[in-house]
Amino acid sequence: MKPYVFITRKLPDEVVKPLLQNYEVSMWEQEDIPVPKDLLLSEAKKADALLTMLSDSIDEKVLTAGKKLKVVANLAVGFDNIDLKVASREGVAVCNTPDVLTDTTADLTFGLLMATARRLMEAAEFVKDGKWKSWSPLLLAGHDIHHKTIGIVGMGKIGETVAKRATGFEMNILYHNRTRKPAVEQELGAVYVSLDELVEKTDFIVCLTPLTSETKNMFTREMFKKMKQSAIFINAGRGPVVDEQALFDALVAGEIAGAGLDVFEKEPIGADHPLLQLPNVVALPHIGSSSVETRMEMMKLCLSNIQAGIEGNEPKTLVNKDWKPLVKA
Ligand code: DGY
DSSP: OOOEEEESSOOOHHHHGGGGGTSEEEEOOOSSSOOOHHHHHHHHHHOSEEEEOTTSOBOHHHHTSOSOOOEEEESSSOOTTBOHHHHHHTTOEEEOOOSTTHHHHHHHHHHHHHHHHTTHHHHHHHHHTTOOOSOOTTTTOOOOOTTSEEEEESOSHHHHHHHHHHHTTTOEEEEEOSSOOHHHHHHHOOEEOOHHHHHHHOSEEEEOOOOOTTTTTOBOHHHHHHSOTTOEEEEOSOGGGBOHHHHHHHHHTTSSSEEEESOOSSSSOOTTOGGGGOTTEEEOOSOTTOOHHHHHHHHHHHHHHHHHHHTTSOOTTBSOTTOOOOOOO
């Protein structure tokens, strides 16, 4: 019997086809709707491998549903949706998709910064709505980006690549991270500071930190109060890193000037979300790594990880480094 792979969202046929040679494969056929939990559980019961999305909660129930599960390949660099402890205990290799999405996610992050600072979405709507009647001196005037200070919170590979983008705009670069990055400091002139100093001195605070128990709610009401009134807050990491009510209140009170958000506390958000009612918020639907080229690379990486995991080999981008394959059916 061929090993069984379940894919939790519809992927292009050209990606899935090569898998069919060696595996029995089935897929949740919806592009926009997540797989229902009961179906995910019944599939996990039978599966040797799961190809999952960041919107799927891969908890103890899923990881222990069956006896055969060997690998979970998540189509994202983030893996906060997966219970790693249980996965390791159960001998399930958990894999993510780093590196292949670094440039694409950095491009989107910097684009979001630019769109927010220069009010690009508002301006485009203004023209489309037929409101452009004349040129005027301060029409939709935004904030400069060049020569300002960017503060990157979470200096992983995506953070470093955003910093590289910032050098093209001759920005001063501050960063805060769990560990210092001497090579980045040397190469890009980035300066390591405490989180407090970063939020106080920065014009563009860019949050790229992964979601962990330490980073959950790290952007509190007090943090927003410490920011400059002209500061713009960008989040392309994970929504729950931010106290969203505190961000909303800071924007309404004019404590900061704007926010560009690719991620939210609970995704997806609806049109009635309070942050969407504010003109100085640019909101995107979690599309950091979403270019066709990159998403195809991410899918390919997931497939190669699935193959390795099923064969009992260490997948290329294994997350739970304490993983040891267990003898499973
Ligand atoms: C991921 O892959 O985890 C990021 O959110 C990029 O969109």
